[in-house]
Amino acid sequence: MHALALNFDFLFSNFSQLTVTGLALGAVYAMVALGYTMVYGVLQLINFAHSEVFMYGTFATLWTVYFMGGTAHTSGFALARMFAVAMVVAMVVSALVALLLERVAYRPLLRRNSPQLMALISAIGASFVLSESMGLRDNITRWIGLNDNFSRYVSGARDTRGLPMDIQTHKLFPIGNYQVTNIDLIVICCALLMMLLLDQFVRRSRLGRGIRAVAQDPESAALMGVNSTRVVQLTFLLGGLMAGAAATLYMLRIGATRFDAGFILGVKAFTAAVMGGIGNLRGALVGGLVLGVAENWGSALVGTQWKDVVAFVLLVVILLFRPTGILGESLGKARV
Amino acid sequence: MLLEVEGLCVNYGHIEAIRDISFSVAEGEITTLIGANGAGKTTTLKTISGLRKVREGRIVFDGKDITNVPPFERVKLGISQSPEGRGIFPGMTVRENLDMGAYARRDRKTAAYREDFDRVYQLFPRLQERVSQTAGTLSGGEQQMLAMGRALMARPRLVLLDEPSMGLAPRLIQQIFSIIAEIKAQGTTVLLVEQNAAQALRRADQAHVLETGEIVRSGTGEELSGDEAVKAAYLGGDV
Ligand SMILES: Nc1ncnc2c1ncn2[C@@H]1O[C@H](COP(=O)(O)OP(=O)(O)OP(=O)(O)O)[C@@H](O)[C@H]1O
Ligand SMILES: [Mg+2]
Numbered sequence: 001m002h003a004l005a006l007n008f009d010f011l012f013s014n015f016s017q018l019t020v021t022g023l024a025l026g027a028v029y030a031m032v033a034l035g036y037t038m039v040y041g042v043l044q045l046i047n048f049a050h051s052e053v054f055m056y057g058t059f060a061t062l063w064t065v066y067f068m069g070g071t072a073h074t075s076g077f078a079l080a081r082m083f084a085v086a087m088v089v090a091m092v093v094s095a096l097v098a099l100l101l102e103r104v105a106y107r108p109l110l111r112r113n114s115p116q117l118m119a120l121i122s123a124i125g126a127s128f129v130l131s132e133s134m135g136l137r138d139n140i141t142r143w144i145g146l147n148d149n150f151s152r153y154v155s156g157a158r159d160t161r162g163l164p165m166d167i168q169t170h171k172l173f174p175i176g177n178y179q180v181t182n183i184d185l186i187v188i189c190c191a192l193l194m195m196l197l198l199d200q201f202v203r204r205s206r207l208g209r210g211i212r213a214v215a216q217d218p219e220s221a222a223l224m225g226v227n228s229t230r231v232v233q234l235t236f237l238l239g240g241l242m243a244g245a246a247a248t249l250y251m252l253r254i255g256a257t258r259f260d261a262g263f264i265l266g267v268k269a270f271t272a273a274v275m276g277g278i279g280n281l282r283g284a285l286v287g288g289l290v291l292g293v294a295e296n297w298g299s300a301l302v303g304t305q306w307k308d309v310v311a312f313v314l315l316v317v318i319l320l321f322r323p324t325g326i327l328g329e330s331l332g333k334a335r336v
Numbered sequence: 337m338l339l340e341v342e343g344l345c346v347n348y349g350h351i352e353a354i355r356d357i358s359f360s361v362a363e364g365e366i367t368t369l370i371g372a373n374g375a376g377k378t379t380t381l382k383t384i385s386g387l388r389k390v391r392e393g394r395i396v397f398d399g400k401d402i403t404n405v406p407p408f409e410r411v412k413l414g415i416s417q418s419p420e421g422r423g424i425f426p427g428m429t430v431r432e433n434l435d436m437g438a439y440a441r442r443d444r445k446t447a448a449y450r451e452d453f454d455r456v457y458q459l460f461p462r463l464q465e466r467v468s469q470t471a472g473t474l475s476g477g478e479q480q481m482l483a484m485g486r487a488l489m490a491r492p493r494l495v496l497l498d499e500p501s502m503g504l505a506p507r508l509i510q511q512i513f514s515i516i517a518e519i520k521a522q523g524t525t526v527l528l529v530e531q532n533a534a535q536a537l538r539r540a541d542q543a544h545v546l547e548t549g550e551i552v553r554s555g556t557g558e559e560l561s562g563d564e565a566v567k568a569a570y571l572g573g574d575v
Contacts, residue, residue: 206439206444209428209432209435209436209439210439212425212427212428213425213428213436213439216425216426216427216428217423217424217425217426219387219419219423220419220423220424220425221436222385222386222387222407222408223385223387223407223411223416223417223419223423223487224411224436224437224439224440224486224490225408225411225412225439225440225490226408226439227406227408228408
């Protein structure tokens with residue numbers, strides 16, 4: 001066995017590249033983390049199936065690109081237009097999946113005041129159902145006889161499916177010794193913009209205030225005239241929209257997905273949410289970016305095969321010193 | 337009658353918190369419920385607001401049966417509450433809390449709405465000094481004022497106040513009670529729950545005594561403050 005050697009040379013010589021690509025990855029984590037953190041803030045419940053909401057977004061992106069006639073040669077403006085449409089479609093699809101999840105897997109339990117453990121089990125079950133329906137879509141469509149029309153979308157249900165084209169990157173400007181690409185910039189800016197919009201919505205709008213009120217004191221919120229069922233729906237909707245947008249950005253960078261692609265990304269996003277302070281919107285942003293960058297630095301230092309280990313060691317270390325996360329817990333209290 | 341409660345029973349599991357309670361609240365009056373700890377006063381108010389499920393009985397507000405109307409709809413009908421323990425939103429500023437009070441209103445862009453802010457600031461000048469302070473950092477008395485002000489921001493026809501004087505210094509208690517009288521003078525009907533029975537009875541038009549979930553005595557505030565049994569049980573030596 002080799003001793004674990006720390007490769008500082010590699011880290012320092014690629015420092016700016018690792019940081020920029022880490023930020024781009026972290027931005028995607030952060031957007032998915034928002035879904036976990038908002039639902040937790042309002043229901044004190046971990047929506048385990050949120051990873052599948054993201055996964056459906058990746059397929060919505062992929063299929064939109066195919067459906068719009070994307071080929072290996074699509075590039076430039078046509079490609080940009082395809083991705084713009086795909087993002088809207090993915091946001092809608094993910095939001096619908098999230099709403100369905102709330103309706104089917106949570107609301108019946110919440111209405112009966114079931115213990116939180118029940119909701120957690122329900123969420124895990126829903127997660128399997130959603131991901132396996134994607135993984136068995138060829139069989140499912142065969143049962144209902146749609147195989148011919150949809151064969152190119154449903155075939156190879158358990159294989160990794162990629163975009164038809166390689167996304168060509170363009171170098172824009174240097175930071176240190178790294179040339180920042182258009183894709184880096186699009187992913188980071190898009191994610192930051194969406195998160196800014198969400199943050200402002202939750203802070204300033206009437207409905208956003210309703211969300212914060214339910215998070216801080218559900219009974220008082222009801223006394224103010226807040227319909228908590230609508231608020232819960234709204235948090236799932238917003239979480240779904242963000243996850244869908246994240247899914248498109250993820251496809252732009254990674255280019256491929258699978259029926260179980262949500263799992264590891266979901267775990268990372270959840271880690272980011274806990275790291276930043278679960279229930280705290282800005283915490284999700286900070287947690288995501290820190291995690292993305294730390295993963296890149298860590299894997300440069302000790303080798304990429306340790307990437308996931310780095311992420312979770314970091315989580316443990318942060319929670320040891322700050323048990324409520326970097327920015328502290330809660331959608332309401334003192335922070336948002 | 338603005339509010340009529342008829343044969344109300346509420347359970348927590350198998351425990352009966354209130355049993356067959358009936359009373360009514362006349363428009364423009366202060367009605368008070370007094371009683372020992374655990375008598376069921378808070379439960380009664382929460383049930384009127386819709387936070388607790390009715391096992392039996394009805395609640396009629398302004399002629400409309402609201403027994404099964406969800407709480408957020410009752411706010412729109414004109415019932416608002418300043419809950420026990422204040423229930424302010426700790427992470428919001430004073431202004432945002434007051435704004436939450438008006439959540440159900442549709443006229444939030446109008447002058448009437450801004451006037452209501454002014455009305456609350458007039459009743460509680462302390463809140464105006466602290467509009468931008470995070471509510472969680474207010475003192476207990478200030479939080480109480482905020483909870484009451486917030487309840488008024490809904491522009492209710494009936495406001496339910498659950499122990500507004502709890503934990504306050506004697507001078508502040510005086511102030512709170514004169515504010516309650518002022519709220520009545522401005523035309524809002526008040527249903528008041530109090531431990532501070534002497535003060536509550538002095539201000540109340542109608543009063544009911546609750547004992548282990550049942551109403552055992554009713555009368556005008558004056559009648560009950562003269563009642564020997566009430567004196568012995570709730571007024572102690574301080575009257
Ligand atoms: N959430 C609950 N679960 C179980 N029992 C409850 C609950 N809330 C109240 N109770 C019980 O119902 C009874 C009435 O309580 P309630 O809070 O209405 O009393 P109260 O008259 O407001 O008392 P206090 O003056 O101490 O505020 C009490 O015996 C209490 O223990
Ligand atoms: Mg009480």
